[in-house]
Amino acid sequence: MALGVSKKEKIDGLAETAGVSLAASAWKRLKRSPVFLIGATIIGIFVVLSILSPWLAPQDPSVPMLIDQVVKARNEIPPPQPGHLLGGDLQGRDFFSRLLVGSQQTLIVGVGATIIGLTGGLILGTLAGALGGWVDSVVMRIVDVMLSLPSLLLAFSIAAMFARPSQFTVILAVSIVQIPVFARLLRGSMLAQRHSDHVLAATALGVKKGAIVFRHMLPNSLSPVIVQSTLVLATAIIEAAALSFLGLGNPDDRLPEWGQMLGDVQNVFDTHPHLAAWPAICIIIVALGFTLMGETLREALDPKNRR
């Protein structure tokens, strides 16, 4: 340090470096990351589209307006024509409008599954991490049983439990699978904090147990959970497609969802490949967008990468 610097300035300098929170420095790095910006742009467009799609869609996605052009015997479907950019689907509904409106249900599946998985994981993880002892043991045994089954297989089994599958049972199946993952992440980082200095300091000051958990421990444990949430948004959408493919998806297709559109046309992959390709491309792009955001978030929130 230069000789001319006064003690006062030294302290100011220290305060400045210590004052940058992890979130602030992460955000600073994210803004410069082209990969994050690509992911965020994809997701931004996706979210806007899914909100506006009912007004943007040129046709009603649930009306079989081109049904007279569907010839089952010759396996013919309506070709692209004026007013119907991509032609019709197997039931003679406007395919382009269905793709557009499909973004809405797809977003609902992704967000719904993440919220349920996150809430369940938050409750279990906080209980285990904050209370410890026998609560921790019980919660972790439940988590262990759930994790000892391959996750997608568990989702299939849960979906098969319901006699009447619907959008909600699909969301439930792909979200329950995520609960143990969230619970474990949260418990891990909360346990690490139980013996840390700031929790000890708060205890010594006489802060109530609840306040320590919710104001000191939980906020400091959230970053791996946030990263996992972004990744779950992607996997939920892909897994919903797999459920439809196995006949465990939502049978009601008046309101289309991309995974359902993809799974439902499995028998015509060879004759009408575009019916599968379009929803598949949409799923891949959106899943990629969420994954890019999640991975760059993980790097940015990793204290090892702080400069």
Added chain:
Amino acid sequence: MLRYTIRRLVQLVGVVLVLSMLLFAWLRLLPGGPVSALLGERATPESREALTKQLGLDQPIFVQYFKFLGRAATGDFGVSTGVQPGDSALEIFLQRFPATIELSFFAILIAIAVGVPLGYLAAKRRGGWFDNLSVIGSLIGVAVPVFFLAYLLKDVASSALGLPSQGRQDAIDATRVTGFFTLDGLITGEIDATLNALEHLILPAIALATIPFAVIFRITRAAVLDVLDEDFVRTAESKGLTAPVIRRRHVLRNAMLPVVTTIGLQTGALLSGAVLTEKVFSFAGVGQALAIGFERRDYPVLLLLIIMATIVYVVVNLLVDLSYALIDPRIRTR
């Protein structure tokens, strides 16, 4: 080491018991239950009642469960209602398990053989075009629905490369010894049967390998990046060791632990991916049986196959944990 292994095996028994209880309760509490599954929609109330009595379903559920455990101990897991109606569930599992082992083995082989070297190269050229390209490729690999990729391979690659896209083997006259079609030919000397079975494995194995490949690639890359920063690598370089020696002895060996863990965890992805891939390629393995079982609600088969999948998954991961000792001498001494 031994104590650790025993403890894990006891845990496994506990997990299987709890799981079987849950699955059992699930099957019995289903709307309609096994009676509707067996008789279909058009059953008369009289025949329903008779079958309910005959199956012992009028007894309390825990009595039923203990009876089920007793039968299961003798290998009787019930009779298939949808996958291969009339066959016993255990028979279906034993018949189909070798097929899935073959498929998963080749898939994970492809994933490791491509993923580990690519991950190493990408890490060595951190930030270069090769690194960026392969990272993006691996991210796309995870984003593609497995069954869609399988259909792409089936429709496009099979006609372009002239590879078979259906079943495990053509209807050729091959002697069956072990149930592993690739091994049978080698044992009996029918090399053409082995080659034919291998041809049938290529496309489904590639489809099944994509997700494990993408994950193994990324973990290898991250692990190698971590190790390359270590002081001992710099020391090895500065004392003049040749690049191959540093790579083999110092970098790869130290980077292997997380990679091996990942390979174990990927068995889960293989088992669930097999359900989708085997359905697409009409590959007569456990995965296809599960897919048909879910579709036709064949509960005895589902119950047995899900429990078996769990056991395989847990045992593979136990073996992986035990293999740490072989890779890392520091763990051996503990």
